[in-house]
Amino acid sequence: MEAFWNSVRPLFHPDPPGGAGAAAAERGIESADKAPDLCGPSGAVFAADPMALAGSKAHPLIAGTKVHLVTFGCQMNKYDSEMVAGLLGEHGAGFVPNEDDAELLVFNTCSVRGRAEDRVYGRLSYLKRRKSRDPGFLIAVMGCMAQKEGEQIAQRFPYVDLIVGTRQLHQFSSLLERVREGAPTPLLAIDESPKVEFGETVARRESRHMAYLTVTRGCNKRCTYCVVPYTRGPEASRPIEDVVAEARRLVNDGVVEIMLLGQTIDTYGYDLGRERANLTKLLRAMHAVEGLKRIRFITSHPEECQEDLWRAMSDLGDKVMPFVHMPAQSGSDRVLRRMARGYTRQRYTEVVEMARRFCPEVEIACDWIVGFCGESDADFEASVAMMEEIRFQSSYIFKYSPREGTPALNLEDDVPEEVKRARNQRLLDLQERISLEKNRAHVGRVEDVLAEGPSKTDPSRLTGRSRQHKLVHFPGGAELAGKIVPVRVTGATGLSLQGETVMGGRE
Numbered sequence: 452m453e454a455f456w457n458s459v460r461p462l463f464h465p466d467p468p469g470g471a472g473a474a475a476a477e478r479g480i481e482s483a484d485k486a487p488d489l490c491g492p493s494g495a496v497f498a499a500d501p502m503a504l505a506g507s508k509a510h511p512l513i514a515g516t517k518v519h520l521v522t523f524g525c526q527m528n529k530y531d532s533e534m535v536a537g538l539l540g541e542h543g544a545g546f547v548p549n550e551d552d553a554e555l556l557v558f559n560t561c562s563v564r565g566r567a568e569d570r571v572y573g574r575l576s577y578l579k580r581r582k583s584r585d586p587g588f589l590i591a592v593m594g595c596m597a598q599k600e601g602e603q604i605a606q607r608f609p610y611v612d613l614i615v616g617t618r619q620l621h622q623f624s625s626l627l628e629r630v631r632e633g634a635p636t637p638l639l640a641i642d643e644s645p646k647v648e649f650g651e652t653v654a655r656r657e658s659r660h661m662a663y664l665t666v667t668r669g670c671n672k673r674c675t676y677c678v679v680p681y682t683r684g685p686e687a688s689r690p691i692e693d694v695v696a697e698a699r700r701l702v703n704d705g706v707v708e709i710m711l712l713g714q715t716i717d718t719y720g721y722d723l724g725r726e727r728a729n730l731t732k733l734l735r736a737m738h739a740v741e742g743l744k745r746i747r748f749i750t751s752h753p754e755e756c757q758e759d760l761w762r763a764m765s766d767l768g769d770k771v772m773p774f775v776h777m778p779a780q781s782g783s784d785r786v787l788r789r790m791a792r793g794y795t796r797q798r799y800t801e802v803v804e805m806a807r808r809f810c811p812e813v814e815i816a817c818d819w820i821v822g823f824c825g826e827s828d829a830d831f832e833a834s835v836a837m838m839e840e841i842r843f844q845s846s847y848i849f850k851y852s853p854r855e856g857t858p859a860l861n862l863e864d865d866v867p868e869e870v871k872r873a874r875n876q877r878l879l880d881l882q883e884r885i886s887l888e889k890n891r892a893h894v895g896r897v898e899d900v901l902a903e904g905p906s907k908t909d910p911s912r913l914t915g916r917s918r919q920h921k922l923v924h925f926p927g928g929a930e931l932a933g934k935i936v937p938v939r940v941t942g943a944t945g946l947s948l949q950g951e952t953v954m955g956g957r958e
């Protein structure tokens with residue numbers, strides 16, 4: 452699992468701080484961990500006549516069901532939630548902002564950290580009483596925890612109705628139909644299907660103008676601390692034509708920016724045959740999608756990034772944004788070896804130099820794990836030096852914690868908690884200083900900002916993202932949402948830029 456997690460203090464994330472969590476929740480899709488993306492028109496999706504609304508795909512056992520969906524974890528999970536919400540919507544389900552009003556409550560779960568699992572277990576325990584009062588109320592658990600711990604969930608919470616693993620999500624609505632038809636519950640669908648289906652539904656997004664689009668699922672790496680290969684299975688890519696077809700559907704639905712998602716996106720297409728599909732081919736095909744204004748992709752792996760990627764980014768720079776999220780995890784070769792990351796610090800630095808040579812504008816976000824098994828003071832100092840040397844735009848920083856089922860469980864978790872905490876804080880402070888310095892360098896410049904929507908704290912201001920994925924706040928009305936607006940930067944913090952729109956466009 453690369454960066455797909457909220458850090459102690461997330462510096463990079465597509466989610467704007469103080470975003471439209473409430474508005475997204477109004478749409479019945481809630482992110483449990485942090486404020487979700489700004490969303491489009493709120494609420495009003497529960498139709499009086501859901502069968503008529505859903506049209507030909509409406510299903511009598513689903514149409515009219517009031518759904519509330521809670522997402523834990525990463526962007527990949529958000530995409531999965533959006534896809535399942537799209538499927539349910541297509542079958543006539545509606546979404547309610549308050550889970551107390553839901554007839555079906557869905558948890559899309561994350562296994563990367565124990566805390567997220569504990570929160571799901573807590574919420575499931577809490578629902579026992581409601582379920583005994585109202586047996587018609589349905590509970591579904593989907594995603595990584597369902598895949599990894601489906602059997603245990605079924606035993607511990609027998610009142611859960613449906614458990615759907617990461618590779619069965621496209622069947623969510625037919626599984627729900629079976630539950631409604633009276634199939635024994637909990638109904639478990641956690642087979643490790645070798646084939647990954649992505650579906651054709653237009654996802655029901657939290658954000659109107661920006662969409663995630665998963666292009667590969669699973670991961671073929673075996674980083675020793677990571678649970679993803681065991682919860683999401685081996686890498687499976689979606690053919691370029693399918694991705695482009697979904698991109699076109701999204702553009703027709705109002706999307707102007709797409710973020711392509713893959714655990715190691717650089718190896719996209721390898722399972723389909725590199726000649727047929729690879730990341731640069733995909734970027735070129737996406738670039739040709741009419742009406743699509745911005746393309747991003749995450750997450751990059753330093754072992755896999757090749758020169759042709761930076762060449763493609765340079766060639767396609769009007770639409771492919773100069774931003775890369777490439778986790779380093781450590782600046783120490785000794786620790787990188789223990790993590791089985793497959794590269795050295797020197798290799799990482801060379802990749803960054805190559806990226807900057809071809810795309811001087813590119814900004815790089817990073818992930819770090821502090822306190823991994825056996826990390827000495829000298830190892831940690833190597834991470835500090837690397838952060839200082841490369842000067843990332845932002846970083847996610849995690850304290851290592853052992854995860855069940857990972858190879859690192861065989862290593863001694865020997866760095867004391869207080870040392871992990873101190874190292875974590877030191878990297879956070881350093882990154883904050885670097886981010887502030889880098890952001891201040893933008894004061895006076897004009898940035899092209901994709902306006903996402905009104906700021907939650909001040910509706911007279913808008914929130915958006917620059918080409919380099921910097922968060923920008925500026926005055927403006929809701930009519931600018933979804934437009935690319937020239938903004939002169941007037942101020943900066945470590946987390947965001949403030950600015951004013953340039954009247955009459957760029958000077």
Ligand code: SF4
Pocket residue numbers: 452453670671672673674677678679680714715752
């Ligand atoms: S195994 Fe490694 S590369 Fe794969 S998702 Fe986990 S951290 Fe990322």
